[in-house]
Amino acid sequence: MMDTYILAIESSCDETSMAVVKNGCEVIALSITTQMDTHAKYGGVVPEIASRMHTEAITFVLEDCLEKAQMKLEDMDAIAVTYAPGLTGSLMVGVESAKILALMYHKPLIAVNHLIGHIYANNLENNMEYPLLALIVSGGHTELLVMEDDYKFKRLGETMDDAIGEAYDKVARVVGLPYPGGPNIEKLARMGSHTYFLPKPVMDDTYNFSYSGLKSAVINLVHNETQRGNDIRKEDLARTFQDIAIDELVRKVDKAFKNTGIKRLVIAGGVSANQYLKSEMSKLCQKYDAELLIPRMLYCTDNAAMIGAAAYPKYLRKEFSSYNLEVSSSADIV
Ligand code: AMP
């Protein structure tokens, strides 16, 4: 079979990224610029600024990506783009650029869901085999899915309120750490002990998650201690929070292994960069003699290579979008 080269575009949040991906698994070139430092000044992503910065960056990222690949737009077999979920204005920059390139160069257009992209990031270094359990843990999503085949998803559970990454970011903010909070809380937690009392989410008979109670408990604790003039042991608070937040994921995945008999777990999304999550999930997989796949850090965080990987099965099935493709803020995979 002929090799397939897909130019993929990702601009759903605060990274502008393009990649050339061969046959859905080989990254020929990857270019990423992040706006993180700009948004850090505001304590979170400012949508208006994000879309403007995507507009400024996108042609530069395209040039950089093609130069790294030593390829031209004419060499591509398709243009893939993240169309959902994400910030509307940010998504639009990627989608409109993809449409123009596809139209001008007469290439098929492939619309990719960002969350599915995070899952398919696992195909860039491994080969996903089915059935598998997929845990998506990011700034906007916390979902546990069964994947029976390429693009065949069944949702077991999702968050009823906040996403786990969002809880990390809020907790970081109340203890005075900069955005994005996840990596900073993880660093702090390594130096602390589980000495505070925080409530565990109780939704035991479902696969759903809840993080707003835990987040509020941290906010209240900091507030009450500050009012009393007491210092917060930030390391211990970070550790206590992280233990409970990750333990919740472990319990639900444990139950899914037990009930489904599936022997494979893929973890996707920004929070999968967390070392404690990795080590706890790896212990769990040993217990069930299951295989664990987590992309390397570069492919855990937002990037276009994962979009190219997720576009490939669609390319093979000729599932192309019309040049009227619109963005969507909906996260629905199933
Ligand atoms: P995403 O939404 O997939 O772009 O991922 C971003 C989210 O992942 C943010 O909420 C980050 O705080 C979170 N995150 C990134 N690295 C870590 C980490 N090491 N531990 C916990 N959360 C993290």
Ligand code: MG
């Ligand atoms: Mg993401």
